[in-house]
Amino acid sequence: MSDNAVFEEWANRFDHDSREWEDMGRDAVFIAGMNAARSSPTPGGTRNMPEGPAFNGLSYAEAERLAILMEELAEAQQVIGKILRHGYESTHPDGGPTNRQALEKELGDVRNAERMMIEANDLDPHQIQQRAHEKAQTIGQFLHHQVETPSHS
Numbered sequence: 001m002s003d004n005a006v007f008e009e010w011a012n013r014f015d016h017d018s019r020e021w022e023d024m025g026r027d028a029v030f031i032a033g034m035n036a037a038r039s040s041p042t043p044g045g046t047r048n049m050p051e052g053p054a055f056n057g058l059s060y061a062e063a064e065r066l067a068i069l070m071e072e073l074a075e076a077q078q079v080i081g082k083i084l085r086h087g088y089e090s091t092h093p094d095g096g097p098t099n100r101q102a103l104e105k106e107l108g109d110v111r112n113a114e115r116m117m118i119e120a121n122d123l124d125p126h127q128i129q130q131r132a133h134e135k136a137q138t139i140g141q142f143l144h145h146q147v148e149t150p151s152h153s
Contacts, residue, residue, distance in 0.1 A: 076103065079103045
């Protein structure tokens with residue numbers, strides 16, 4: 001099956017209601033589609049592409065988790081752009097959640113992607129927490145509009 005055929009097959013199965021794929025560059029959509037094709041069973045029960053590490057040493061499962069994280073971070077970033085342009089309480093003209101609610105949803109999705117990576121031992125939660133603590137101690141020097149509050153340990 002050609003790369004374009006794999007992409008088209010994947011694109012036809014994608015959640016078009018969310019319209020998320022329209023905001024992804026074609027290359028990012030193609031990579032996500034190829035990863036989906038590699039990991040989804042064919043009708044015969046085999047995989048479209050062989051399992052094993054890719055040129056970068058990542059398994060398809062690792063690459064898929066990274067793709068999920070990347071997608072969720074991009075969706076959060078898009079909502080942040082909408083908040084900066086229109087405010088937290090703005091909604092789509094056709095209705096729907098506020099931008100604040102949309103950001104809460106997307107950040108929940110980011111946390112889920114992080115959880116998946118931690119459970120798969122891709123990431124060390126203690127290292128993440130340590131870095132968060134370090135950042136809380138140093139970010140104040142770069143802030144211009146935040147009221148200083150005691151950091152949480």
